[in-house]
Amino acid sequence: MCMTNLRPADKIFVALDYDNMDDALRLADRLGDTIKTMKVGLQLFFKSGPAILDRLHERGFQVFMDCKFHDIPNTVAGASDSVTSHGVYMFNVHVGGGLEMMRRAKQAAVARAQALGIAVPKVIGVTQLTSTAKQVLNEEIGIPGDVQSTVIRYARLAQEAGLDGVVASGHEIEGIRQACGDEFLTVIPGIRPVWAAANDQVRIMTPTDALRAGASYLVIGRAITHADDPRDAALRILEEVQQSEPSEGPHQ
Structure with missing residues (x-):
């Protein structure tokens, strides 16, 4: 998909960070005419199971499945096959799992999508979490250097494995684009409007x-x-996003 053809609303994923399906669907229903992609994470998925994916799809939403697969290549390939069968728009794996794991994840997604005659989901690599500061990276995780250089190295590895893009913080976008090109997707959490x-x-x-x-x-x-009013908050963010859209310049 060419990013220049996306509406501002298509560029936003709403994180349904709830502990039950009823609250998640209630929020999604309130946003139904504003934003079309919902992110389902570990808490909601483990509470609701695959039913949450079906309910969101029935309502016309796309789903970003955010379960960050990280295991041996064969296990991750199996997980990728399973999640693809649910018709998700996107899912993610940890780049730290290595080249073979990522390759197998993408290959399994392509094979299952082709077998079912559905769109191949975008497979995205998680670089470093937005909660990871330099001290955590160096002293706890055991990776030397700064966060940005690690993220860019991981982004190159994800691209080599054939993934569609990476999850990273906004502070690494420019470096990733320089290293991997404009077509390599960047999915950015940790987004806060100035009033949040x-x-x-x-x-x-x-x-x-x-x-x-x-x-x-x-x-x-x-x-x-x-x-207090999620729909109003979404509309305020969409207005901000619309105003930020460049008429010319870098590929979006």
Whole structure:
């Protein structure tokens, strides 16, 4: 898909970070005429199972399955096959699992999608979590250097494995685009409009700044889901995103 053809609303994923399906679907229904892609993470999926994917698809939403697969290549290939069979728009794996794991994930997704005659989901590599600061990276995870250089190295590895893009913070977008090109997707969590609190994420950015840096997709959670009026919050963000769209310049 050419990113230049996407509407602002198509570039936003709403993180349904709920512990039950009823609340998640209630929120999705309130946003149904504004944003079309919902992110389903570990908490909601383990509580609701694959039924949440079916219910969202029945309502016309796309799904970004955010379960961050990280296991031996054969196991991840099996997980990729399974999630693809549910018709998700996108899912992710940890780049830290290595080249073979990522290759097998993409290959399994392509094979299952072709067998079912459905669109191949976008397979995205998780580089470093937005909660990871340099001290955590160096002293706890045991990777030397700064976060940005690690993320860019992981992005190159994901591209070599044939993945469609990576998850990273907005602060790494420019470096990833320089290293991997404009067509390599960047999915950016940790997005906060100026009127929302940062909470527990360290490497955050506003929607305007992320899109101007070249982000492909923005993942927004609490700023919408915890708002007094989620639909109004979504519309405010969409207005901000629309105003940030460049008329010319870097490929979006």
